[in-house]
Amino acid sequence: MDINAVNALSYEDFLEIFGNVIEKCPIIPAAIWIHRPFTGLADIEAHISDFINSLPESGKEGILRCHPDLAGRELQSGALTRDSQEEQRAAGFTDLQPAEVSRMRSLNSEYKERFGFPFVICARLNTKRDIMRELLQRLGNDRAAERARAIGEVKKICALRLRSLVLSDSANKL
Numbered sequence: 001m002d003i004n005a006v007n008a009l010s011y012e013d014f015l016e017i018f019g020n021v022i023e024k025c026p027i028i029p030a031a032i033w034i035h036r037p038f039t040g041l042a043d044i045e046a047h048i049s050d051f052i053n054s055l056p057e058s059g060k061e062g063i064l065r066c067h068p069d070l071a072g073r074e075l076q077s078g079a080l081t082r083d084s085q086e087e088q089r090a091a092g093f094t095d096l097q098p099a100e101v102s103r104m105r106s107l108n109s110e111y112k113e114r115f116g117f118p119f120v121i122c123a124r125l126n127t128k129r130d131i132m133r134e135l136l137q138r139l140g141n142d143r144a145a146e147r148a149r150a151i152g153e154v155k156k157i158c159a160l161r162l163r164s165l166v167l168s169d170s171a172n173k174l
């Protein structure tokens, strides 16, 4: 789907397609729709980033809280969104050993205990080993630094989701 096709979408179709580029936060694409016509993928990303950056700390932490844990309850119960299921599978979280599952569960709860929001990382850009190492390392950050780091990861997840939505369609067109 090229950017002209994106710009021609009705609001409903735009939200249907782009509603989950930030996990379970349709308000963000709903808000940036007003900025069309977009000049390209980078323009959509920039408007999403500006919207997120404009939020107070509580809003940024709210976005983080909309993310499912990696290898968490939602994964175990099959309650993940399609995007998240695919990302967690790609990083190797769908076939963990029981010991790895409990390790992730205790690290995730230690992190949540410390920061008040879940550990978020772009799973597609990391292996499960990288992620466990990052989780341990980031536990040492202060809250403000960790909030900023996690929001940076949300933006990476969004960028990859946008690309797969827009480019995959054009790939079909080739």
Ligand SMILES: NC(=O)NC1=NC(=O)NC1=O
Pocket (backbone or CB within 6 Å): 067, 068, 069, 070, 083, 084, 085, 087, 088, 118, 119, 120, 121, 122, 123, 124, 157
């Ligand atoms: N807590 C998380 O980092 N969750 C996730 N990261 C991804 O890339 N997909 C997820 O579901």
